Amino acid sequence: MKLELSSGLAGVAGEYFVAAELSRHGFIASVTLRNSKGIDILATTEDAAHTISIQVKTNQIGRTTWVLNEKAEKIKDNTFYYVFVKLNEAGILPDFYIVPSAVVSEQIAQSHNEWLTTPGKKGQSHNPSTMRKFSLEADSFYHNNWALLFN
Numbered sequence: 801m802k803l804e805l806s807s808g809l810a811g812v813a814g815e816y817f818v819a820a821e822l823s824r825h826g827f828i829a830s831v832t833l834r835n836s837k838g839i840d841i842l843a844t845t846e847d848a849a850h851t852i853s854i855q856v857k858t859n860q861i862g863r864t865t866w867v868l869n870e871k872a873e874k875i876k877d878n879t880f881y882y883v884f885v886k887l888n889e890a891g892i893l894p895d896f897y898i899v900p901s902a903v904v905s906e907q908i909a910q911s912h913n914e915w916l917t918t919p920g921k922k923g924q925s926h927n928p929s930t931m932r933k934f935s936l937e938a939d940s941f942y943h944n945n946w947a948l949l950f951n
Contacts, residue, residue: 814858814885
């Protein structure tokens with residue numbers, strides 16, 4: 801059954817799906833309050849030897865691009881990860897893409913620069929924007945690769 805959720809509900813669903821998956825992979829996961837800018841989940845291993853911060857970005861059925869802010873270009877911390885969630889139809893688990901922040905930073909800076917230097921449909925220049933787009937192929941190295949969080 802296809803059900804289009806509001807962006808707020810989709811985002812919350814994505815965060816809780818990620819928290820559940822983190823628990824299944826041996827992390828103690830805590831979803832942060834909505835006013836915690838930039839960090840949606842704090843997670844640590846049971847022995848507290850490894851702690852990570854996660855920002856969750858959620859899309860719904862059929863979408864393969866996620867929107868970020870230009871601030872994401874500056875985040876290159878080896879304990880900060882993005883988990884991009886693609887919600888599927890009800891009853892089917894989401895697809896998760898676990899990506900280190902340095903990889904996201906590099907990809908969005910490069911793709912935004914390419915967009916700025918490529919003429920628009922009518923040959924016009926693109927105006928600078930604070931928005932960035934991140935996309936991945938379905939069979940990406942990052943697809944359901946939760947092992948990346950243990951580095």
